[in-house]
Amino acid sequence: MFSSKEYLEKKTGPYGIGRCSYLQSLVTEYQDGDSEDGKKQILANLANFAYDPINYEYFRKLNILDLFLDALEENDDKLVEFAIGGLCNACLDKQNKDVILKNSGIQVVIKCLSSPNEETVLSAITTLMFLVTTQSKPEITCLPVVECMLRFAEAQNKRLSNLANVFLQDYCSKEQVQAAQEIHQQLISQNALQQQSKDYPP
Known part of the structure; x- marks a missing residue:
């Protein structure tokens, strides 16, 4: 109270x-x-x-x-x-x-x-959303952050995935999400190729 x-x-x-x-x-x-x-x-x-x-x-x-x-x-x-x-x-x-x-x-x-600490990450996402103003929004919704939210949105942890989805839906434009998705897919492909090279060395 x-x-x-x-x-x-x-x-x-x-x-x-x-x-x-x-x-x-x-x-x-x-x-x-x-x-x-x-x-x-x-x-x-x-x-x-x-x-x-x-x-x-x-x-x-x-x-x-x-x-x-x-x-x-x-x-x-x-x-x-x-x-x-x-x-x-x-x-x-x-x-x-x-x-x-x-x-x-x-x-x-x-x-x-x-951070590896779940509570820290959840508080950080919430803090970023609370800090959004007309002036601060471009910095908060920069491409690396949006790509990070895409990864969090796929997490098995429901608290994390739900909060990340709120960030993406409420604070990011469709264009920002699309650009981040392209980067996200490139990273997934790169990781898959790296893993494949480890599994099947020359």
Whole structure:
């Protein structure tokens, strides 16, 4: 359930730690901490706070969206999963979306599509859809991304295939899909030839 500022003030009281101070303490602990498990727990907590729009003003003030974007470059799959989850939760808000787009967020989110972590990929696809604007759409629906969605659409995983199909149907033109299908078929043919050469060496 979302909280109002009045509710939070009533809950914390005049001498309570306050939501902004608490989030600041989490950010500081994340940046200064040495424990990988501790960082994962903190990032997971911050991602959960991203569900509630009452926190978005604090997120921007404390640069938590930038923290999420930086964490997408980490080598730890769980850190990336929590970071993209946080962005996915927060990016429907227009101001948050602007922050992500202005900080070159699209390209680091696109990189998440190649993650072996299913939750990361699902969050990345959803985030890309939420980040679509008139200006950002060409970058989000570039040929490599559309071809990637075609592959996901054929996946046995129903969550993945359904989400990829929504992306293709709602955000891509027929011309984009057709061009990606041609590339997709070429890649399939190349892979088949490579496999054939392995099976029947000269």
